[in-house]
Amino acid sequence: QVQLVESGGGLVQVGDSLRLSCVASGRTLSRYHMGWFRQAPGKEREFVAAISRSDGTTYYAGSVKGRFTISRDNAKNAVYLQMNSLMPEDTAVHYCAATDYYSVPRAPSGYKYWGQGTQVTVSS
Numbered sequence: 001q002v003q004l005v006e007s008g009g010g011l012v013q014v015g016d017s018l019r020l021s022c023v024a025s026g027r028t029l030s031r032y033h034m035g036w037f038r039q040a041p042g043k044e045r046e047f048v049a050a051i052s053r054s055d056g057t058t059y060y061a062g063s064v065k066g067r068f069t070i071s072r073d074n075a076k077n078a079v080y081l082q083m084n085s086l087m088p089e090d091t092a093v094h095y096c097a098a099t100d101y102y103s104v105p106r107a108p109s110g111y112k113y114w115g116q117g118t119q120v121t122v123s124s
Helices: none
Strands: 003-007 010-013 018-025 033-039 046-051 058-060 068-073 078-083 092-099 118-123
Touching: 003 092, 018 033, 018 092, 018 118, 033 068, 033 078, 046 068, 046 078, 058 068, 078 092
Parallel strands: 010 118
Antiparallel strands: 003 018, 018 078, 033 046, 033 092, 046 058, 068 078, 092 118
């Protein structure tokens, strides 16, 4: 069992940056591929970014590529999402998730463990 806790969300202005953190307890994160997802009101949960457990290969949704960076620190049992050049359409609850699937999934259904989410609001 893995418990995930996100932090770092908040209210920011267009063009600002935020760094989300996800800290795990229960098991070492090095066993898992890790992903970040987000869900805006009235919309489905969508893929944002993911990082593999083996070689740290990263994957991004087209809407955030070039603006967001996912990283992991296995020694701290943590995963991060650096978000730059934030836009109003980034407003959502952001979740981190873990999976031991053989490959890195982009679908939420591919992830077994989820955090409670952290709210990111970008004001124009």
